[in-house]
Amino acid sequence: MSEPWFYPTVLLCIYGFFCSHRPLEAFLTPFLMGPDKNLTEKEVVNEIYPLWTYSYLVLLFPVFLATDYLRYKPVLILQAASFVVTYTMLVKLQGVWAMQFLEVIFGLATATEVAYYSYIYSVVHPSHFQRVTAFCRSVTLFGSAIGSLLGQILVSVAHVPLFYLSIITLTSSCIAFTAPWFLPMPSKSLFFHERQSSFQDKANKESINTNRHIETIEDPETQLKPDETTTLQNNAVRNGFLDVLKLLWADFLQCYSSPTLVAWSVWWALSTCGYFQVINYTQALWEKILPSKDFEIYNGYVETLSTLLGALAAFMVGIVKVSWNVWGELALCIFSGVITVCVFLMGSVQNIWVCYTSYILFRAAYMLLITIATFQIASNLSMKRYALVFGVNTFIALLLQTLLTVIVVDSAGLGLDVTLQFVVYGGYFAAVAVIFFFAGLCKLLKSRSCGGEEAVLNRG
Structure with a gap:
């Protein structure tokens, strides 16, 4: 007889694989700026892509509450439907307005991702949490890597037009759409239904x-x-909703009273903001350095390698024994410095191979640190507070990203050229590295001071 966690886990893995299996993803900017959509760099970078950030920010908190209230499964179905609508629009529609609306729908699909990682905790015994989470995350990364690799092979070897990659991506989304319907409906959720x-x-x-x-x-x-x-x-129901909000606020105050959790959360929010910006606009930078209409591009290979290397870095965190409570700030400072150098090189050196290499190292360093931060934050939290803290950190990251987008990217702001944008992002990560350099220095001086006081007391 199969384990009770096995059936929903298999369905979630099928769903996660096909949702993340998007061969067009590595070539989205060339597709939008190519003959299929015929959009300009300014329209794509300064007018279309910012809508994803804005919609993600606006929808995150309502979706977080709706996910728990509706008990996950309906929101998973909504996410799957959002992906189908997004890629149907990408195949069928033309023009700036249509692509802007597409970004809003994609923002909804991204905001509902919380349902994917929350669902399993409501139907699986806690003893299986680590195993099931590892399966779901691994298969999602694997689907992304396979999608990028397939896209690159079809473009480079078979010389398939990018339009057909959009058809394959839409097909994968349609397959993914069928999986959530067969998931069992949870009888409880973390906040609402447990109390009602x-x-x-x-x-x-x-x-x-x-x-x-x-x-x-x-x-x-x-x-x-x-x-x-x-x-x-x-x-x-209304009283229950108010009770949940009060509970969330009380948990928020209690969680963020811990200096260690605050330090890791600050890095998490600051770096995730910058990471989103680099990921969103790096294809536009590559397209400017090496236009796909004139040269053969290798975006798919780069995305595949960076995804696998990032997964390896995350895996290494789990097997290498390091006291992150002691060396955490130093690690954040050093690897934030590596990220800074990579982003500066991408923006200042007009060489596609330097850009590709820097991007791979950038993603690996980020995946390494975000895994450490995730572990450090989650290790002393209950499942409820785990969801709350990561929701708050993501919201802060998106709020910062929105400010950065409005000022640097959006046509209503500075509307900077994509090369100058990466110089700004490099400066942003340099500021993050400096912050944690001084944080680590203060912690080191404090520990030495405490050690000196203990030595004096022992002599006495």
Whole structure:
């Protein structure tokens, strides 16, 4: 007899693989700027791509609450439908307005990603959390790498037009759309339904008693009784919502009272903001340095290698024993410095091979650090607070990214050329490295000071 966690895990892995299997993803900017869509660099970089950031920010918190209230599965279906709509629009529609609306739908698909990683915790025993999480994350990375590799082989070897990569990507999204429908519906969630179960039992009893009372009375006016019960239920749902918000706020204050958690969360938010910006606009930089209409490009190989190297770096964190409580700030400073150099090289050296290499190292360094940060934050948190802290960190990252996008990227702001944007991003990561250099220095001086005081006390 199969384990109870096996069936939903297989479905989630199928869903994760085909959702992330997007051969067009590595060639999206050349596709939009090529003959299929015929958009300019300014339209793509300064007018279309920023809409993803804005929509992701606006939708993140409502989707976070809706995911828990609806118990994950409906939101997973919504995410799958959003991917299908996104790639259908990409295949069929033309023009700036259509692509901007597409970015909004894609922002919805990205915001609903929380349902994918939250669903399993509601249907699987905690003893299987680590195993199932590893399966889901690994298969998602594997699907992304295979998609990028397939896209590059089709472009370089078979000379397939980019339009057909969009068809394959749409097909993968349609296959993914079928998987969530067969998932079992969770009976509970982290916040809402765990706290409303007692009320629901009471409401059901009240409804039964009311119906029995109606059956014994023939007066038509008594037929209003069920509506009163519905009103009571709606009031309780509203009260439950307020209770959840109060609980979230209390947990927020308690979680962020820890200096260690705050330090790792600050790095998480700052670096994720910069990471999103580099990932969003790096293809535009490559397209400017090596236009796909004139030269053969290797975006797919680069994305595949960077994904696999990032996965390897994340894996190494799990097997290498290091006291991150002691060396954490130093590691953040050193690898943030590596990220800074990589981003500066991408923006200042107009050589595609330097850009490709720097991008691979950039993603590997980020994946290494984000894995450490994830482990450090999650190690002392319950599952509920884990979801809350990562939701808050993502929201702060998106808020910072929105400010950066409005000022640097958007046509309403400076609307900088993509090369200058990467110089700005390099300066941004340099500031992050400096912040954690001083944080590490202060921690080192504090530990030495404490050590000196202990030595004096011991002598006394």
